[in-house]
Amino acid sequence: MSEFKVHHREGEGVNVIELKGYLDAHTATDLETAFQRLLNDRKYNIVVNCRDLTYISSAGLGVFMAYIEDVRKNRGDIKLTNMSTKVYNVFDLLGFPILYEIYKEEQEAVRKFNEHAGPSR
Amino acid sequence: MSSYTETISKSIRSSTDQLLDIREFVEQAAREFGFGDEESSNIVLAVDEACTNVIKHAYAGSPNGEIRVTILREGTRFQIQIQDHGRTFDPETLRPPDLKQQLTHYRRGGLGVYLMRRLMDRVEYAFRPGQPNEVRLTKFLARPAAGQRG
Numbered sequence: 705m706s707e708f709k710v711h712h713r714e715g716e717g718v719n720v721i722e723l724k725g726y727l728d729a730h731t732a733t734d735l736e737t738a739f740q741r742l743l744n745d746r747k748y749n750i751v752v753n754c755r756d757l758t759y760i761s762s763a764g765l766g767v768f769m770a771y772i773e774d775v776r777k778n779r780g781d782i783k784l785t786n787m788s789t790k791v792y793n794v795f796d797l798l799g800f801p802i803l804y805e806i807y808k809e810e811q812e813a814v815r816k817f818n819e820h821a822g823p824s825r
Numbered sequence: 826m827s828s829y830t831e832t833i834s835k836s837i838r839s840s841t842d843q844l845l846d847i848r849e850f851v852e853q854a855a856r857e858f859g860f861g862d863e864e865s866s867n868i869v870l871a872v873d874e875a876c877t878n879v880i881k882h883a884y885a886g887s888p889n890g891e892i893r894v895t896i897l898r899e900g901t902r903f904q905i906q907i908q909d910h911g912r913t914f915d916p917e918t919l920r921p922p923d924l925k926q927q928l929t930h931y932r933r934g935g936l937g938v939y940l941m942r943r944l945m946d947r948v949e950y951a952f953r954p955g956q957p958n959e960v961r962l963t964k965f966l967a968r969p970a971a972g973q974r975g
Contacts (some may be wrong), residue, residue, distance in 0.1 A: 705847055729877040730841035759848075761873045762936035790866055797943055798936060 707731060710738045718817045720747045720810065725755035727764030735764065737773045748780020751813045755786035760794050768804065781805065783813040830899040832942055839880045839890035839911070844873055851905065854896045859966055863958050866905070867944040868964055874937035875907045875960045883911030883958060893957070901966040908967035 708731035709724040721738055726729070742750060752768075768782060769796045775782055783805045787795065795801065835850050837843035851872045855865040876892055884890040895906040941948050947963035 728841070728873060729880065730844055732955050757851060761870060761877065761941055763877060765936060790863075792867075793863075794870065794940075797940060 708734055710734050712738060712742075714747075716818060717821065718751055718816055720751045720753055720814075721748045722753045722756070726759040727757060727767075727770050728759065728761045729813060731765035732763045732767050735767045736770065738751045738805045739767065743771065743774060746778070748775050748778040749817045750775065750780065751810055751817070752782060752784050753786050753810045754784060754788070754791055757787070757791050762798070765795065765798055765800070768800075772804070781817070783816065785810045785813045827877045832895060832897050834893060834895040836893045837876075837890055839892055839909070840888035841877065843879055843892075844876060847876055847890055847892075848873055848892065848935070852895065855903065855964075858898050859968070860903070860964070864964065868905070868962070871944040871948075871956070872905050873895045874941050875905075875962060878914075878937050879907060879909045879911060879958075879960075882914040885912065901968070902963060902968065904961060904963045907960045907962070910957050911925055912917050912971040913952045913958055 707726045708728075711722040711724070713720050713722070719742055721735075721742075723735070727735060739750075751784075768784075772782055783794075784795070784800075785807045786809065787806065792806070795806065800806070805813065805816065807816075833951065834855060836845055838841065848869045852865055852869045855868045860868065876894070879892055880886065880890075890909060890911050893906075893908045895908070897904040897906070938948075941962065945962045946965050947961070949961040949963075951959040951961070
């Protein structure tokens with residue numbers, strides 16, 4: 705069953721993770737694996753493009769929480785982009801916009817990283 | 826106002842690969858009842874969170890348990906009852922005391938309970954000896970349900 709897909713691409717010193725489908729307690733481990741792989745490779749500038757993410761539950765939100773500390777300790781960040789209103793509302797209910805940078809378009813997030821280009825790539 | 830109760834139910838295994846099925850079941854029932862996009866999505870998410878808690882806590886991740894989801898539709902009341910025969914757990918212990926602290930200190934547990942309370946009008950629990958554990962989630966329609974007239 706292909707209810708959730710994670711696609712990774714790299715460019716301009718930023719790693720982009722594209723999410724597609726349903727991110728819930730069943731599929732959250734796929735996203736964990738993707739984050740863990742980036743951290744293992746010391747890649748800490750991460751943009752998560754949510755354009756094709758149709759659903760998220762707290763299990764999915766928990767994955768972002770699990771990795772944000774490690775990423776920021778290494779002077780990187782996880783920036784979120786292209787959310788539908790439905791998905792944004794769930795992030796908003798849990799106060800994520802205070803703690804995470806959320807942009808309408810992927811390019812805005814990439815630009816932010818490049819404005820503050822540091823040693824972590 | 827005369828009213829009748831319509832009940833539908835579905836049983837699933839206590840496995841996260843069943844969540845998609847249960848979400849579709851609940852979404853269809855919510856839409857038939859008259860809820861719009863946002864309210865239907867909120868109800869679906871609350872039920873997902875409740876079932877996920879049952880799988881993770883009541884059945885401790887074992888996929889061999891049963892979860893029975895029953896939807897009662899009466900008047901303007903849309904109620905979902907989620908029953909299991911797993912270990913009794915106190916959902917209040919999962920409740921985040923401080924959301925910001927929760928988010929910044931990698932403590933994932935309890936977000937589902939918080940969401941359920943934000944998304945539904947009522948969240949109730951029943952833990953009785955010899956009976957299934959039960960979570961009841963209730964949402965009221967702002968207008969009379971489709972097909973039900975006073």
